[in-house]
Amino acid sequence: MTPDTLNYFVAGYIVVVLGIGGYILSLVIRSASLKRKLDQKSDQDSTRE
Amino acid sequence: MIKKAPKTLLVMDALAALGLISALVLVFFFTPVEQTMGMVQKVFYFHVAATWTGMLGFLLAMVASVAYLKTKKLDWDSAAVAGTEIGMVFVLIGIITGSIWAKPIWNTWWTWDPRLTTTFIMELIYAAYFVLRANLTEIRQRARLASIYAIVGFTTVPLTFLSIRIFRSIHPVVIGDSSSSGMFAMSSSMLFTFIYSLVVFSLFFVVVFWHRYLLENNQRNLTTIIMEED
DSSP, X not given: OOOOOHHXXXXXXXXXXXXXXXXXXXXXXXXXXXXXXXXXXXXXXXXXX | OOOOOOHHHHHHHHHHHHHHHHHHHIIIIISOOBTTTBGGGGHHHHHHHHHHHHHHHHXXXXXXXXXXXXXXXXXXXXXHHHHHHHHXXXXXXXXXXXXXXXXXXHSSSOOOOHHHHHHHHHHHHHHHHHHHHHTOOSHHHHHHXXXXXXXXXXXXXXXXXXXXXXXXXXXXXOSSOTTSTTOOOOOHHHHHHHHXXXXXXXXXXXXXXXHHHHHHHHHHHHHHHHHHHO
């Protein structure tokens, strides 16, 4: 008889989705933070000029 | 000095997203349920693909590190950072999904089997890569030492890959030996989904690597500009 391992299957794919999604989210957050710093920098540069 | 993501990359983003969703659909609805393991066998498709992607990241980091030592161009250092970081994330996904698979099949979450042990050591060695980088502030010195470390650290990757062939291991040999212990006979739909997942994850790796490379390069360039002004 085929064992019931559905819970483990679901847990495995939750890990995959959260892992990949979490990493993409971290890239988005870091990119947004960099963009903010660049904007601040260009603002500072234009104020000096 | 600050580079933006090209349109090609944005198209590849969409393709990779579609690829991942379609791979999930294949795993969930197209592949049959394996008789002796049940549904948990389906973890195998993304477990192998994630670990493959991780090792691809480490390979790229090693190649980029060699290129940095040869050319002294900091772009290669950024590529090494991107490859290592992605490698760590995907190998970690591989370790956790493998552990989840192991519980109902081996009756334990973790065992110090040669494959599991070498994978764990490999992950720790690459974690130390970031500890090393964090403790070096001078850009050139950091890039040089990190490159040497990434090249030496890469020796754990073929060791991990070959561990189930060299040592006695309970871990199934997926590539090359279908008669190994714990291996199951793959039907054509299983084999198709397995190869499809590998291809999709490889494409996803290229996309994520490109984004991470651009981010690292831009962060370094901004830091350099600020330091030069100060």
